[in-house]
Amino acid sequence: MTMAAPLLTKPSSVAHTAQEVNPLHAQYLQQSPLHFAYEKVLSGERITQQEAVKIYNSHDLLAIGMLADLARKRMTPPELQNHVYWVHNFHINPTNICEASCKFCSFKKGPKSPLAYVMSVDNVLEMVHKYPQNDTLSEFHVVSGLYREQGLEYYETLFKALTREFPHVHIKGMTAVEMKFLADVAGVSTEVVLKTLKDAGLRSLPGGGAEMFSERIRAEVCMDKITATEWLDVHGQAHAMGLSSTATMLAGLGETPEERVEHMVRLREQQDISGGFMTFIPLNCYYDNNKIDSKHALTGIENLKNFAVSRLVLDNIPHIKAFWVHIGEKTSQVGLHFGVDDLDGTVVQEKIAHSAGTETSQHLTQDELRNMIWKAGRVAVERDSLYGIKAIYEPPADTVGYHEAHTFG
Numbered sequence: 001m002t003m004a005a006p007l008l009t010k011p012s013s014v015a016h017t018a019q020e021v022n023p024l025h026a027q028y029l030q031q032s033p034l035h036f037a038y039e040k041v042l043s044g045e046r047i048t049q050q051e052a053v054k055i056y057n058s059h060d061l062l063a064i065g066m067l068a069d070l071a072r073k074r075m076t077p078p079e080l081q082n083h084v085y086w087v088h089n090f091h092i093n094p095t096n097i098c099e100a101s102c103k104f105c106s107f108k109k110g111p112k113s114p115l116a117y118v119m120s121v122d123n124v125l126e127m128v129h130k131y132p133q134n135d136t137l138s139e140f141h142v143v144s145g146l147y148r149e150q151g152l153e154y155y156e157t158l159f160k161a162l163t164r165e166f167p168h169v170h171i172k173g174m175t176a177v178e179m180k181f182l183a184d185v186a187g188v189s190t191e192v193v194l195k196t197l198k199d200a201g202l203r204s205l206p207g208g209g210a211e212m213f214s215e216r217i218r219a220e221v222c223m224d225k226i227t228a229t230e231w232l233d234v235h236g237q238a239h240a241m242g243l244s245s246t247a248t249m250l251a252g253l254g255e256t257p258e259e260r261v262e263h264m265v266r267l268r269e270q271q272d273i274s275g276g277f278m279t280f281i282p283l284n285c286y287y288d289n290n291k292i293d294s295k296h297a298l299t300g301i302e303n304l305k306n307f308a309v310s311r312l313v314l315d316n317i318p319h320i321k322a323f324w325v326h327i328g329e330k331t332s333q334v335g336l337h338f339g340v341d342d343l344d345g346t347v348v349q350e351k352i353a354h355s356a357g358t359e360t361s362q363h364l365t366q367d368e369l370r371n372m373i374w375k376a377g378r379v380a381v382e383r384d385s386l387y388g389i390k391a392i393y394e395p396p397a398d399t400v401g402y403h404e405a406h407t408f409g
């Protein structure tokens with residue numbers, strides 16, 4: 001049976017005082033130029049956009065990590081503070097044919113490309129039936145290209161079929177970009193598309209398609225995509241219907257730190273209004289087979305800052321995820337000390353980032369995920385799509401890293 005995990009506890013309702021903070025961290029932060037953020041995290045006061053930029057531009061990575069870790073703990077009930085979540089999920093990408101032309105995309109193919117593929121509903125069902133662990137799956141993650149031959153009717157049929165054959169699996173499907181495309185092709189509103197797919201079995205929306213909200217960057221790299229405002233509106237509509245969602249940010253497109261922070265603040269504003277975002281997922285771009293200059297590639301430090309600053313800014317979104325496929329397994333593990341509390345999942349056959357050159361595995365086993373978490377000194381928790389707890393895994397006594405972390409605090 002699944003236990004519901006509290007999504008968010010406001011800082012004021014968690015019993016922490018300055019004295020409960022690791023005293024060495026407290027001493028360090030009090031003397032740091034970022035002491036203003038330390039005081040705000042302790043008091044639960046919101047970090048402003050200007051302050052977030054100042055934190056982002058600081059070179060004191062350790063102070064930034066300490067701040068984010070403190071913020072994470074203060075918005076999490078004490079009994080959950082050591083948890084790191086993952087979900088047993090399965091990615092389904094019904095086609096790679098897409099009529100948009102995002103410059104960072106290496107997944108999309110034209111309809112005549114020898115690499116183009118289209119999966120029928122039966123093809124998808126057959127693929128999932130062949131997956132040996134489909135009986136313990138928690139989530140289907142369905143995203144695809146914008147292909148008008150696969151319209152609303154196709155996805156309605158697909159979701160009904162998945163619900164019929166795998167009733168235990170939550171369907172997270174279709175980015176806001178795809179929802180708007182299906183609506184335009186069908187000549188209906190996005191509300192009609194959301195309602196139709198919800199009735200067919202859709203339970204939440206993935207956070208893709210947000211890219212970078214900056215109008216300057218969108219005009220450069222994805223000018224035929226929906227605007228940032230439209231993306232936020234679709235999520236607001238989904239939240240109003242009781243559908244949860246996640247949100248992403250694709251960095252490494254040539255944006256500035258100010259534009260990354262602006263992206264986070266716009267999400268915070270939407271969350272204040274509609275409240276349905278469960279998780280924020282900072283992603284980084286890869287550069288094989290696409291038109292973005294690799295000189296924009298993020299450093300490891302920038303990846304860690306994206307985790308930490310988003311944890312500090314998004315005081316109303318419960319979880320920060322390191323999608324190990326994009327960020328890499330090692331940086332994701334370090335991210336657990338920079339505000340991250342979620343590592344996504346088993347994934348199974350990731351196609352989108354791998355077509356752009358990420359060198360991570362296409363699949364992690366549950367054993368591998370548990371080990372990553374334990375060796376970072378945390379407790380591994382399998383969750384469902386809505387952060388209900390399915391199983392808690394304490395590490396074996398001889399796990400290198402876990403017990404040392406608890407010895408030294």
Ligand code: SF4
Nearest residue numbers: 098100102105108145
């Ligand atoms: S990112 Fe999505 S919308 Fe853009 S070209 Fe690729 S598949 Fe199409």
